[in-house]
Amino acid sequence: MMQEELNLVLAELRRSLENNNLAQAKAIIEALHPPDQADLVAGLTTPDQVALLTHLEPSDSADVLEEMEDDEAAAVAEMIPAAQLADILDEMEDDEAADVLGDLPADKAAEALREMEEPTDVIPLLRYPDDTAGGLMTQAVVTLRPHWTVGQALAELRRVGPRADSTYYLFVTSDAGMLLGVIGLRNLVTAPAKTPIAELMATDVISVPVTVDQEECARALSRHGYLALPVVDEVGHFLGVITADDLIEVTEIEATEDMYRMVGITGEERAFGPIRISILKRLPWLLVNVVTLLIAITVIDAFEPVIAGMVALAIFMPLVSGQGGNAGNQTATVIVRGIALGEIGLRDVLRTLNKELRVALVNGTVIGLGAAAVAYVWKDDWRISVAMCLAMILNFMTAASAGVLIPLSLKKMNIDPALASSVFVTSFTDTFGFLFFLGIASLLL
Amino acid sequence: MMQEELNLVLAELRRSLENNNLAQAKAIIEALHPPDQADLVAGLTTPDQVALLTHLEPSDSADVLEEMEDDEAAAVAEMIPAAQLADILDEMEDDEAADVLGDLPADKAAEALREMEEPTDVIPLLRYPDDTAGGLMTQAVVTLRPHWTVGQALAELRRVGPRADSTYYLFVTSDAGMLLGVIGLRNLVTAPAKTPIAELMATDVISVPVTVDQEECARALSRHGYLALPVVDEVGHFLGVITADDLIEVTEIEATEDMYRMVGITGEERAFGPIRISILKRLPWLLVNVVTLLIAITVIDAFEPVIAGMVALAIFMPLVSGQGGNAGNQTATVIVRGIALGEIGLRDVLRTLNKELRVALVNGTVIGLGAAAVAYVWKDDWRISVAMCLAMILNFMTAASAGVLIPLSLKKMNIDPALASSVFVTSFTDTFGFLFFLGIASLLL
Numbered sequence: 001m002m003q004e005e006l007n008l009v010l011a012e013l014r015r016s017l018e019n020n021n022l023a024q025a026k027a028i029i030e031a032l033h034p035p036d037q038a039d040l041v042a043g044l045t046t047p048d049q050v051a052l053l054t055h056l057e058p059s060d061s062a063d064v065l066e067e068m069e070d071d072e073a074a075a076v077a078e079m080i081p082a083a084q085l086a087d088i089l090d091e092m093e094d095d096e097a098a099d100v101l102g103d104l105p106a107d108k109a110a111e112a113l114r115e116m117e118e119p120t121d122v123i124p125l126l127r128y129p130d131d132t133a134g135g136l137m138t139q140a141v142v143t144l145r146p147h148w149t150v151g152q153a154l155a156e157l158r159r160v161g162p163r164a165d166s167t168y169y170l171f172v173t174s175d176a177g178m179l180l181g182v183i184g185l186r187n188l189v190t191a192p193a194k195t196p197i198a199e200l201m202a203t204d205v206i207s208v209p210v211t212v213d214q215e216e217c218a219r220a221l222s223r224h225g226y227l228a229l230p231v232v233d234e235v236g237h238f239l240g241v242i243t244a245d246d247l248i249e250v251t252e253i254e255a256t257e258d259m260y261r262m263v264g265i266t267g268e269e270r271a272f273g274p275i276r277i278s279i280l281k282r283l284p285w286l287l288v289n290v291v292t293l294l295i296a297i298t299v300i301d302a303f304e305p306v307i308a309g310m311v312a313l314a315i316f317m318p319l320v321s322g323q324g325g326n327a328g329n330q331t332a333t334v335i336v337r338g339i340a341l342g343e344i345g346l347r348d349v350l351r352t353l354n355k356e357l358r359v360a361l362v363n364g365t366v367i368g369l370g371a372a373a374v375a376y377v378w379k380d381d382w383r384i385s386v387a388m389c390l391a392m393i394l395n396f397m398t399a400a401s402a403g404v405l406i407p408l409s410l411k412k413m414n415i416d417p418a419l420a421s422s423v424f425v426t427s428f429t430d431t432f433g434f435l436f437f438l439g440i441a442s443l444l445l
Numbered sequence: 446m447m448q449e450e451l452n453l454v455l456a457e458l459r460r461s462l463e464n465n466n467l468a469q470a471k472a473i474i475e476a477l478h479p480p481d482q483a484d485l486v487a488g489l490t491t492p493d494q495v496a497l498l499t500h501l502e503p504s505d506s507a508d509v510l511e512e513m514e515d516d517e518a519a520a521v522a523e524m525i526p527a528a529q530l531a532d533i534l535d536e537m538e539d540d541e542a543a544d545v546l547g548d549l550p551a552d553k554a555a556e557a558l559r560e561m562e563e564p565t566d567v568i569p570l571l572r573y574p575d576d577t578a579g580g581l582m583t584q585a586v587v588t589l590r591p592h593w594t595v596g597q598a599l600a601e602l603r604r605v606g607p608r609a610d611s612t613y614y615l616f617v618t619s620d621a622g623m624l625l626g627v628i629g630l631r632n633l634v635t636a637p638a639k640t641p642i643a644e645l646m647a648t649d650v651i652s653v654p655v656t657v658d659q660e661e662c663a664r665a666l667s668r669h670g671y672l673a674l675p676v677v678d679e680v681g682h683f684l685g686v687i688t689a690d691d692l693i694e695v696t697e698i699e700a701t702e703d704m705y706r707m708v709g710i711t712g713e714e715r716a717f718g719p720i721r722i723s724i725l726k727r728l729p730w731l732l733v734n735v736v737t738l739l740i741a742i743t744v745i746d747a748f749e750p751v752i753a754g755m756v757a758l759a760i761f762m763p764l765v766s767g768q769g770g771n772a773g774n775q776t777a778t779v780i781v782r783g784i785a786l787g788e789i790g791l792r793d794v795l796r797t798l799n800k801e802l803r804v805a806l807v808n809g810t811v812i813g814l815g816a817a818a819v820a821y822v823w824k825d826d827w828r829i830s831v832a833m834c835l836a837m838i839l840n841f842m843t844a845a846s847a848g849v850l851i852p853l854s855l856k857k858m859n860i861d862p863a864l865a866s867s868v869f870v871t872s873f874t875d876t877f878g879f880l881f882f883l884g885i886a887s888l889l890l
Contacts, residue, residue, distance in 0.1 A: 033649065033651070033669065034669075035668045035669055066670075154634060157631070157634055157635055158634070158635045168613040168630065168631065168672065185613065185630050185631060185634065186602070186613065186630060188634075189599060189602055189603070189630065189633075189634055190602055190603045204478065206478070218693055218697075221690060221693060222690055222693035222694045222697070223480045224478065224479075224480055224690075225511075225690045225691075226690060227613065227672045227688065227689055227690055243672065243689075244672055244688075244689035244690050244692075244693060245666060245667055245669075245670045245671060245672055245689050246670075247689075247693055248663055248666060248667035248689060248692055248693050248696055249667045251693055251696040251697055251700070252663075252667070252696055252700070252786065255696070255697070255700030255701075255704075256700075256782050256786070258704070259700075259703070259704055259707075259778050259781075259782055260778060260779070260782070262704075262778075263771070263774045263775045263778045264771065264775065265775055265778065265779070272788075272793075272796065272797075272800065275800060275803050275804055275807075278779075278800070278804045279804050279807050279808055282772070282775050282804070282808060283808050283811060283812075285771075286768065286771060286772060286775075286808060286812055287812070287815070289767065289768060289771050290764070290768065290812060290815060290816060290819075293763060293764050293767045293768065294764070294819065296763060296767075297760050297761065297763055297764060300759060300760045300763070301760050304756050304757070304760065307752075307756050307759050308753075308756045311749050311752050311753045311756075311759075312749075314745060314752050314756075314759035314762070315742050315745045315746050315749065316742065317759070317762075317763070318738060318741060318742055318745070318762070318763065318766065318875060318879075319735070319738050319739070319742060321763065322734065322738045322741075322871070322875060323731060323734060323735065323738065325770075325871075326708070326709065326730075326731060326734050326867075326868060326871075327727070327731060329708040329867065330708045330709065330710050330727050330731075333704050333705060333707075333708045333710065334705070334710070334723075336704075337701050337704055337705070341697065341701070343717075348717075351717065352717075355717070355720060355723070358720050359720055359723045359724050359727070362720075362724050363724055363727060363728050363731060366728060367728075367731055367732070367735060370732070370735060371735060374735075374739065422771075422774065423771060426767070426770075426771075430763060430767060434763075
């Protein structure tokens with residue numbers, strides 16, 4: 001649904017709720033797809049959200065909560081009476097229900113769990129962090145036994161009548177619950193009824209450990225072109241399934257996080273979220289940047305007499321530092337992204353450094369010669385031009401080193417390599433850019 | 446497979462090929478999963494790749510080519526004799542075969558198409574660009590008719606024996622090929638055999654037009670939590686299906702592209718790709734950045750007499766421009782990412798500008814006061830401190846405006862909003878930062 005349409009429907013929904021016409025509000029919601037429903041509900045005040053979600057069928061409320069952002073879903077779930085919340089949670093996919101329960105205050109979560117009809121699927125999931133394989137998987141899947149026939153397997157499927165998409169891959173487990181193999185539902189459907197499952201299943205199953213990071217799950221799944229990925233414990237017991245649609249969202253969220261972190265925005269921030277949040281998420285790294293800039297300008301301060309002797313130097317300083325910052329950010333972006341996609345690891349320090357230094361030497365020389373020529377035409381002083389060219393090349397090498405070593409050092413310390421990389425890299429290129437340019441110039445003067 | 450293991454196997458594979466022991470090389474490859482096979486083959490020289498791929502079973506070579514990067518696959522495909530290439534293409538998924546054919550020289554592609562057994566599935570796909578719904582979809586799917594029964598549908602599935610994952614959602618079409626509805630294979634399997642398809646199918650199908658960008662496909666699919674997405678033409682004829690696993694890769698590639706473009710790296714660049722490519726992809730925007738920096742430093746040049754009168758001004762200039770650049774990049778990142786995720790559109794200019802200006806006012810004031818205090822302690826001159834504080838606030842407002850308006854203007858002109866946003870934003874914050882600081886200082890002096 002287009003944004004404009006949504007806005008119109010939202011206005012109508014708000015009017016219905018203002019007039020306490022819950023039946024009309026319910027009818028408006030029921031006519032939409034769940035993602036549109038969630039967008040609408042997100043636009044309401046919390047009391048209106050609670051009124052609406054307690055009035056809808058629990059299965060519809062479940063759809064809406066599943067589609068809402070985690071923190072929004074938890075905020076409204078907290079206001080819904082425990083008995084009604086339990087009915088809704090019973091209708092949700094177990095991984096989504098676990099996310100909501102995990103974000104609730106402990107006593108409210110315990111109360112809701114007590115009221116739930118089927119808490120057993122959800123409880124084990126509460127152990128796993130949201131951003132790991134365990135937090136993403138669903139346990140509501142049908143598993144097969146190797147000694148069954150295709151006919152028995154189909155009968156079991158009909159008996160259970162699974163509603164989840166995760167049943168398109170059927171996983172075969174031993175009596176002890178070990179993951180033995182996988183069969184696509186399409187193979188099951190097209191095989192003769194008497195074929196033993198053991199004969200039909202593929203045994204070289206790609207699986208992920210339950211504790212693995214969500215980014216790695218997305219990588220494994222897209223690498224192999226599967227639609228679902230089985231999750232196992234440390235000895236190989238089958239625990240659940242992650243489906244591809246969840247991992248598209250994971251990929252988007254992880255990329256957003258990296259992009260934000262690189263420029264010094266901590267955590268999530270929505271384009272139209274509260275201003276207070278935006279200020280608090282951005283200010284800390286701006287303050288860090290003040291400190292790094294202060295270090296850089298003490299270099300200029302040290303050369304004050306040189307600048308006093310030739311003010312033209314002050315004019316060209318930003319050219320050296322600005323270019324170095326840009327080149328350093330190019331390198332840091334390639335490295336941070338390469339680490340995130342699993343292409344670059346700690347073993348590759350020397351290899352990447354070697355490559356980036358060579359790129360920097362060429363680009364620094366080209367830019368350095370160009371800038372020197374411009375400076376010469378402008379100020380007609382060969383000393384500024386020579387200082388400019390040499391400082392540019394040296395600062396490009398600094399940029400390459402900082403762009404490679406800062407993200408990889410953060411990774412080595414188990415800190416996100418993207419974290420404020422841009423702030424740190426430019427602090428190096430500013431400081432050394434000023435040092436090289438003013439230092440060489442003072443030697444020549 | 447871990448990188449270390451892959452390296453060992455690669456060495457073994459190379460030895461086999463050196464000794465012309467193709468049977469051994471074939472055995473090494475056949476023991477692996479396709480993604481690992483592709484990684485190994487990518488590590489060989491082109492002649493070795495050709496020798497190996499012409500010696501493997503066509504279905505194995507097809508798996509390898511499907512997993513390789515598009516340009517690498519095309520480079521090796523070009524060297525394989527047309528008859529053998531056609532055998533391999535026949536075994537590939539039609540969207541992947543179309544990608545390879547699209548990247549081949551026209552005469553080689555035509556020759557291969559002539560030799561193919563089933564070129565009819567592939568030919569229509571050649572019309573669509575790689576990065577649209579049409580370029581991602583497969584046409585090799587089973588469609589159902591509304592008047593069939595569940596039993597007939599299952600019989601048809603058994604008759605066709607589809608090998609692709611895209612058959613987990615079965616799309617229902619009219620005799621004229623219009624998309625009418627969808628049934629999950631699991632619903633088909635668990636329904637009584639006599640149920641009419643028309644009764645079982647969901648009719649509110651989410652579909653995408655064939656010309657739509659791949660990013661939008663990923664968004665539609667993850668928003669609705671589906672594993673496959675039907676593609677239709679402008680009047681609603683069913684054309685094919687996109688599966689979720691392809692869209693995870695799309696999401697990764699689009700995010701990488703945006704991150705690269707923001708810092709002025711054009712097109713794709715691999716961490717360990719050729720140095721020449723890295724230089725050429727990064728240099729153009731560095732040159733543009735030279736020009737934008739030259740504009741910024743003409744401002745300093747205009748204030749040369751002011752700086753000559755008070756060299757301390759030269760010391761504090763980078764603090765104003767550097768902070769403005771950082772704040773501007775924070776805003777630009779939020780806007781570029783918001784546009785990419787479909788959260789911000791052209792209609793939101795005023796709303797985003799309003800929000801970002803308010804964030805800038807607060808952060809600019811905090812940073813401005815802090816910087817002014819530091820400057821006062823350091824240089825004991827209230828004029829520098831006042832100029833610093835006012836210039837900082839004004840430059841934060843400039844940063845917010847540039848960060849919002851540059852990406853949205855690019856979008857308005859149908860240019861990628863990420864394109865060198867960082868370079869453009871900092872050119873504004875540099876220029877105006879110098880202008881505000883030196884201008885206010887010269888008024889006070």
